[in-house]
Amino acid sequence: MHPAFSILFFTTLAGAAQGLVVALALAVLFGLGLAPGFLTLALGVAEVLLAAGLAASFMHLGRKSRAWRAVLMWRTSWMSREVIVLPGFIALVALWWLSLHFGAGAPWSWLLPALVLCGAVALWYCTAMIYACLRFIEEWAHPLTIVNFTLIGLSSGLVLACAMAALAGESRFVQLFGPWALAATLAAWAARGGALRRNAAIRHKSTLQSATGIRAEKLVQKSMGMSAGSFNTREFFHGATLAALRNMKLGFLLLTFVLPSLLLLWGVASGAVWPWLLAVLVQAPGLLAERWFFFAQAKHPQNLYYQVVS
Known part of the structure; x- marks a missing residue:
């Protein structure tokens, strides 16, 4: 598949914002006693990330004035459900921020964190199911897609939350959630590695023989099937070489x-601020590279006809 950069930015920004909000909600529900200034600032950062992700997603639309029509298929489309859940989640985060800003007391002090926690989980599920429900793209059609969207978002959000807390002097937050950030990153690494191993071992149901009806034992594609580029060659194939794919995979695993x-191990052990800040800076490009590879590795069956240039 051809990775659209608007979707890369949307999924990575929104995922990090969801992880950040989850960390803040759990801290409040656990009674950690965060400073109001830090909590409102962190929620503001989450809201900015969500708004930026929403704006990036609009860049993917051909006719942006018709974006509202996406909600009409909510009974059958996971994308429609995501379009409904995302603004609702943004509104809940904004409402929580406003309740803190204007000093609203109970029951908002526990109800809104609980609601945004549920909203973050629902948004992860809806976003991941857009891809996991596509049975003809076998690299995506697996529960690991949902697991990876959730764990990678949780990892990036926890790392960002701990970096902000370390800068703000919220040592109790870092002490509690620092190990969880490390655990989430390791769990995301294990799950993504499992998906990579699974995808490398896939034997696709569609082959050149089944696509063309030619039953020859050895069949080699020599041309994309047309003399010039088209929608098929632009939207369903990334155009990168195998060497570029290997380098991208190595790069995102490292970053x-x-x-x-x-x-994170350094930050947990030393209590210093710099490891958390460096972790955010290192992980940010890695998240974009990981999401690029997620799309590029997916093999659309139509590429049996169009992916090779003679």
């Missing part, structure tokens, strides 16, 4: 999981 895990 998203390996180096952040080492930095």
